Amino acid sequence: MLQDERPLRYFAQDESRFGLKTLMGRLITACGVKPIGQWQWLFKAFWLYGAVEPATGSSFFLQFSHVDTKCYQAFLNQFSQAYPDSINLLQVDRGRFHTGKKLVVPDNVILLLQPPYSPEINPIERLWEHLKKDLKWSSFKTLEQLQAKLDPLLNALTPEIVASLTGYPFILEALSALNSF
Numbered sequence: 001m002l003q004d005e006r007p008l009r010y011f012a013q014d015e016s017r018f019g020l021k022t023l024m025g026r027l028i029t030a031c032g033v034k035p036i037g038q039w040q041w042l043f044k045a046f047w048l049y050g051a052v053e054p055a056t057g058s059s060f061f062l063q064f065s066h067v068d069t070k071c072y073q074a075f076l077n078q079f080s081q082a083y084p085d086s087i088n089l090l091q092v093d094r095g096r097f098h099t100g101k102k103l104v105v106p107d108n109v110i111l112l113l114q115p116p117y118s119p120e121i122n123p124i125e126r127l128w129e130h131l132k133k134d135l136k137w138s139s140f141k142t143l144e145q146l147q148a149k150l151d152p153l154l155n156a157l158t159p160e161i162v163a164s165l166t167g168y169p170f171i172l173e174a175l176s177a178l179n180s181f
Contacts, residue, residue: 006108009086010168011051011060011174012123013079014093015067016131018150019045020140023100044143047074048150051090052124054166055175057159059127080106091122123166127157130165 020043022141049071050061060082064071079088084172091112098111105111131153140146 004087007086008089009053010055010089010171011058013049013051014122014124014128015047015049015095016128016137017045017047018132019043020143020146031181037057045113046143046147050124050127051079052127052166053163054123054163054168054171057161057166058165059157059159059162061154062128065097067095067097069097069103071121072100072163074095076103076109080109084108093119093122095144123168126165127162130161141149144154 001007047064047067048061049064050059052059060079062075062078066076079090086108088109089112090109091114094113094116096108097103098113114121131150135149138149140149
């Protein structure tokens, strides 16, 4: 049996909804004064699928109109093509579309299912929080306006920023030990 010579890379993957419904957050006000801000309850949205490599800060994002197995298959196929020279361990939650019977996982991708109801252990969650903090109290009339605000935020994500947000010490230590063999 031949051993695969390609390097092993670890990525954290998740999807996040970006929509026209206003994200509310903290505002500085005088003591006892309720924060005032414009908000709306429109439920038009798109989904950003992302994968980040905490060790290097490498990232991969695709946008879809919804979340299902067909979209996730397209994401996996393009992710696999973006990193063809490595075996890519992809930490995912237990969303139904991550384990769908029709899902065909590419040869260079291994899905690592995290425990149920534990989003806090997926490093990409911190990246979603980072992106959405700049969208709090923003109102957009159209998805195109939201996209115009989100694109520069995504473009500003350098590998250093991604690594600093997602590089949990226990993950980096485990990867360091793995690579020392």
